[in-house]
């Protein structure tokens with residue numbers, strides 16, 4: 087099997103707090119992989135290790151067969167962070183141009199990618215406005231467009247649809263599915279939205295820095311005897327609580 091991401095026995099602490107505990111996980115190429123778990127369970131910390139923004143204390147991460155961190159990898163990773171890192175005094179278009187300039191892209195392709203990404207997130211009419219005048223949702227949409235700008239092989243999206251209305255959320259999910267099906271992209275998404283979790287091919291349930299279970303949405307429903315993903319989430323929480331009390 088071809089893996090885009092290999093996580094091997096990774097642990098990470100901040101001070102005395104162990105945030106990730108011996109995580110091992112392989113993410114197959116061309117799949118949408120969801121990380122779900124309660125707030126503070128370690129999802130963002132894990133994705134930051136995949137992007138190379140932070141180092142694990144133990145263990146190893148390989149992305150696209152390269153050991154992380156590796157500057158060359160950034161050309162092939164589109165990362166959308168939870169908090170927007172945008173230049174507020176520039177327009178949406180200038181932000182897109184700036185981020186595109188960080189990658190090796192022919193000029194003509196830059197214009198095409200800006201138009202594609204802005205269109206996807208429905209920002210084309212607002213591209214010439216300063217980002218300081220954007221709403222929270224518009225900033226999220228611009229951040230998503232930036233993550234797509236260099237046409238990366240791997241997309242890592244940390245809660246990409248927070249603050250985005252249901253109609254646009256559906257458009258974005260349809261595009262993520264198209265990117266996977268037609269272009270073979272690998273996509274990692276962290277989410278709290280359970281109907282988004284159901285759209286993933288595979289899911290890792292993260293609780294208190296450990297992967298409680300991983301598998302397809304149907305496998306997880308069966309494992310937790312749940313009718314839907316809200317129940318998977320709740321039953322996983324109960325089970326992990328019972329286990330921690332009996333240990």
Ligand SMILES: Nc1ncnc2c1ncn2[C@@H]1O[C@H](COP(=O)(O)OP(=O)(O)OP(=O)(O)O)[C@@H](O)[C@H]1O
Nearest residue numbers: 100101105123124125126127128129130131132168
């Ligand atoms: N730089 C840091 N310094 C100290 N503690 C940190 C740091 N980054 C994260 N943490 C702590 O690590 C834990 C996991 O945080 P993380 O952001 O990875 O969780 P999360 O699952 O992404 O949560 P959410 O769903 O709310 O975004 C939290 O207790 C958080 O306070």
